[in-house]
Amino acid sequence: MNIIETQNLSRSFRNTEALSGLDLSLPEGRVAALLGPNGAGKTTTIKLLMNLLVPTAGTARVLGVDSRRLGPDQFARIGYVSENQQLPLWMTVGGLLDYCRPLYPTWDRDLERTLLSQFDLPLGRKLRLLSRGMLMKAALLSSMAYRPRLLVLDEPFSGLDPLVREEFVRGVLEVSLSGDWTVLISSHDIEEVERIADHVFLLNQGRLGLSESAESLQMRFRRVEVQLDGESPAPPAGALEWERSGGLLRFIETGYSGEDTERQWRERFPGAVVTAKPMALREIFLSFARASRSQSKGVAA
C-alpha cells in the first residue's frame, strides 16, 4: 500500500508555478528523502500533503485519504516536524508533552521516556528558551512518541550543529528500524539523509526529476575516468559532466549496470584505462542539479 500518492499535483502562487504535475508514490515502511535545490518545491509538496496548502490542480492521497480531507483520525497517525513549524513557545517541554499526550490514543510513555533521555531535553524549560536544535528535538519527540505510521520531516536539520544532527538522525533511525514507520524527509543535508533514506525523490523547479531507491541510484551512478591517447569519442547517452583535460576524460555514467556497461566502455574506448568509482548520494544530487540547471539555461537560451 502506498502511504503517499500524488497525481498531477500542482500549486501556483499567483503567476509562479511552485509545483507542476507531481506524480509520486511512497510505499509503506520506506524512508524517503525529498531532495532538491532551493525553490524546487519541497516545502510546497509537504504543505500540500499535510493540507496546509490547497493544490491548484491534481490530488494527493495520504494514508489513503485525499489530503484536503485529512482530519483528526489521520493526524493521529501522522507526525510532522518542520523548521518553520509554529510551536506553543510559552509551554515547557513537559507542558508540550502533557498537552499532546491526550490527543493521541497510541501515545507510548515508554517511547516518550526513551526519546526524552536520548535527546537530553530539560522537561521544565520553556520552549522559547531552548536552542534551535533543542526545539527541533522537542518537536520531533512530540511527533514520534505516539508511533505515527507516517513521519514527515521538513528541513529538520537546517541550522543544527553536528552533535544535534547526530542525535536527531539516531532518533529517527532507531524508530524507523523498530517498526513499519514510513518517513518522508525533505532536506538539503544530503549526508545526513543518506544515512536514513532508502528512497529518493529528486525535485527540480517544481517537477519530479527522479524517484528511485537510494540503493539503485548509487548502483547506477558512477564517476568515470578514462586515460585516452587519441581523439575523444562522442559522449554516450545519459553521460553527465563530460569533460576532457589533456589525456584524461571524465564523465558521470548514469546507467551503470556492471559487466554490460564496462563492456560498452571497452568498445567505446578501445585500449584505454577506464576507472569507475561509486558516488555518494550528495555527488549524485549535485551532478543531477548541475545538469538540470544547464539544461534549463540551454532551454532559456
Added chain:
Amino acid sequence: MNLAWHIARKDIRRFWAPVALLCAIAALRFGVGASLLLSDDSDRLQFLRTEVYANLLLAIWIFVTYLLVAAIVHEDAAEGPAFWQTRPISGLKLLAGKALGLFLMLGLLPVLVSIPWWLACGFGGSEICRAAAETLAVQMGVVVLALPLAAVTREYGRFLLWTVVGVVAFLSTAILSAGQVMAANQLTWAMATRMVVIGLIAAAGGAVTAIHQFLTRRTWRSIAIIAATGLSMAAAHRWWTPDGSAIWSPRPNSPVGIAKDLKISFRGATEKPTTAGKSLLLVNLLAESVPPDYILRPFYSEQRLRWTDGSISKQLNFSMSNSVPLRSAIEPYHFFRMEQPAPNREAWQYMDRHELIPLAQWNWDASGQSEERFPMVLSAGETGKLASETPVTMAPSGSACSSPN
C-alpha cells in the same frame, strides 16, 4: 467535550495573567464604587470625577476583553500555519474549545469576581441574576465582535487594522444615515427593532465567519462573509422596517392589572424664584401603591395655568427615556440607588439658566412610594402675575408607565 475542555484548560493556563489583569480592573471599579459609597454624596465634583474613573475603567475593561479574545484565538490561529493544524484536532473541536475558554475566562470569571461586590451593595437574588446577565451580555457582545476578526487574522497588527476598518465603516454608515435617524424619531420602536435586527445579523454573521474559518481556513471567503454581514447590517439600518413602521408598537405596561391600586394625586405647587428673575413652579404629584418590584417612570405631563384675565400658560414636560434600571452591572452608578441629589441639583440649575424644560425629577423610597416634581418655567411677566394673583386653574395631568425594576 473532553478535547474542548483540554484546549480551554490550556488557554486558561496560557492567559491566566491577562485574565488576572481583567479581574484587577474589576477590583479597581469596585474601589471607585466603594469610594463613592463612603464619601459625601453632595460633593458634585467628586461624583463627576469618580464617574469618569468608572467609565474609563469600563472602557479599559472592554478594550482588554477585546484584545484578549484576539490573543486567545491567535494562540491557535485559524489563518496561516499553526501547531494544531497537523495535530488530531478538528476545526470544530478547536472552536468549541475556544468558545468554552472565552466563556469561562471572559464571561463566567468576571461574574464570579463581581458577585461579592454585588452582595456588598445589597443586591438580591434577582438583581444579581440581572447584573450577571448584563455582564455576560456585554462580554459576549465583545466576543461576538472580536471573534470573526480574530479568526481571519493571525497577529495583533492585522486584527487591529481590520478593527479600524470596521469602526470606520460603522461610523461612515452612521454619519451617512444620520438624517434618516433624525427623521425617524417618531419610530422609536422601529429603531429599536432595527437595532435588534442589526445585532442578530452581526451575531449570525460573526458565528458563520468563525465556524467557516475554523472548518475550512479559507480566509478570503471568510472575509467575504464578514463583508456580506456588514452590507446586510447597513441594508437593515437603511431599510428596516420594510414599510417604515415598527414590527410591534410601543405599548406601555398599563398599571391596570400590574398596579391596579396605583394612585397619583396632586399635592400642591410651590414657587421658586430664579436668578434670572423668573419663577420655577414646582408641581408635586404623589404616586401611591406602586408595586415593590416596579418603579414609576413619568414620561409626559401637561400643565396649564389660567390667569384671571383669561390667558393660559401652558407647558409640556417630556421625560427623555431615562430607562436605566435601578441597579445595573454596567452602568457606572450600579452601586447606587437611583437617588442622585447632587448631580440633579446641578442639572436643575443648568436647565434653569438655559430655560430648558427639564425632566421630571422623581424620588422614590423602598416602600414603593414616589414623589414626582414637574417643574414649570414661567416668563418674567408670568412671574409678576404670580406675585399678584393665584391662577384660576392649575390642572396638571400626566401619564406614566411602570416597568419592572
